[in-house]
Amino acid sequence: MVKKKRYGTLIVLSGPSGAGKGTICAELLRQVDNLRFSVSMTTRLPRGNEVDGKDYYFVTKEEFEDGIQKDNFLEYAKVHGDNYYGTPKDKVVEALNNGEDIILEIDIQGALEVKEKMNDGVFIFIMPPSMRELKDRLVKRNTETKDKIIERFKNAYKEINEVTKYNYIVINDEVQNAVDKVKAIILAEKCRVDRIEDFELNNEEELLHELLTL
Ligand code: 5GP
Numbered sequence: 001m002v003k004k005k006r007y008g009t010l011i012v013l014s015g016p017s018g019a020g021k022g023t024i025c026a027e028l029l030r031q032v033d034n035l036r037f038s039v040s041m042t043t044r045l046p047r048g049n050e051v052d053g054k055d056y057y058f059v060t061k062e063e064f065e066d067g068i069q070k071d072n073f074l075e076y077a078k079v080h081g082d083n084y085y086g087t088p089k090d091k092v093v094e095a096l097n098n099g100e101d102i103i104l105e106i107d108i109q110g111a112l113e114v115k116e117k118m119n120d121g122v123f124i125f126i127m128p129p130s131m132r133e134l135k136d137r138l139v140k141r142n143t144e145t146k147d148k149i150i151e152r153f154k155n156a157y158k159e160i161n162e163v164t165k166y167n168y169i170v171i172n173d174e175v176q177n178a179v180d181k182v183k184a185i186i187l188a189e190k191c192r193v194d195r196i197e198d199f200e201l202n203n204e205e206e207l208l209h210e211l212l213t214l
Pocket of ligand 1: 016017040041044075076077079080085086087105106107108109110111
């Protein structure tokens with residue numbers, strides 16, 4: 001019998017703004033058991049129907065900087081301008097220790113910082129089907145000003161060069177297709193021999209006895 005692994009798996013989903021990682025992440029949380037979302041902390045203001053503690057922990061710049069001082073973040077970065085975003089370390093450690101898988105939906109700078117610290121994580125890059133499609137999605141989303149859209153679009157070109165630092169690339173041509181690919185990656189990763197902590201063949205004597213007394 002193979003002993004069950006005690007620790008959960010860390011999954012990091014990132015990719016340029018508009019690639020659709022948020023939608024994929026939400027679907028994964030609906031479709032995959034034993035998967036927890038890492039709620040990030042941010043200094044940006046809540047949008048529309050975002051809920052504090054569910055979508056993000058919304059805090060002030062002072063509160064965030066206090067967290068930095070106290071070394072509370074697994075990673076943090078300033079994303080798209082002047083707002084801080086960070087992954088609270090305690091929640092990630094707690095989930096992994098409880099044997100739960102945890103998914104981080106974070107930007108590329110943050111993902112690469114996590115990779116430095118937790119190289120056994122699964123790093124997945126979500127790619128738009130084309131840059132034209134990315135541009136159209138950013139415009140259609142209608143959540144940012146024109147200047148912000150241009151900034152995100154320029155960033156996307158730079159960020160795509162980092163794809164080689166990831167373990168997997170998934171092209172988000174159609175949401176369920178992309179979700180199925182990420183689910184297959186998670187499943188395959190959980191079957192990796194180097195993720196199994198221990199093998200336990202605990203009933204050898206009993207089975208041998210049964211054979212000998214046939
Ligand atoms: P938004 O403001 O649209 O919710 O997110 C902007 C960007 O910040 C997205 O690319 C998102 O993945 C990223 N992000 C969200 N949470 C974190 C985090 O904890 N750390 C980092 N580095 N990026 C994050």
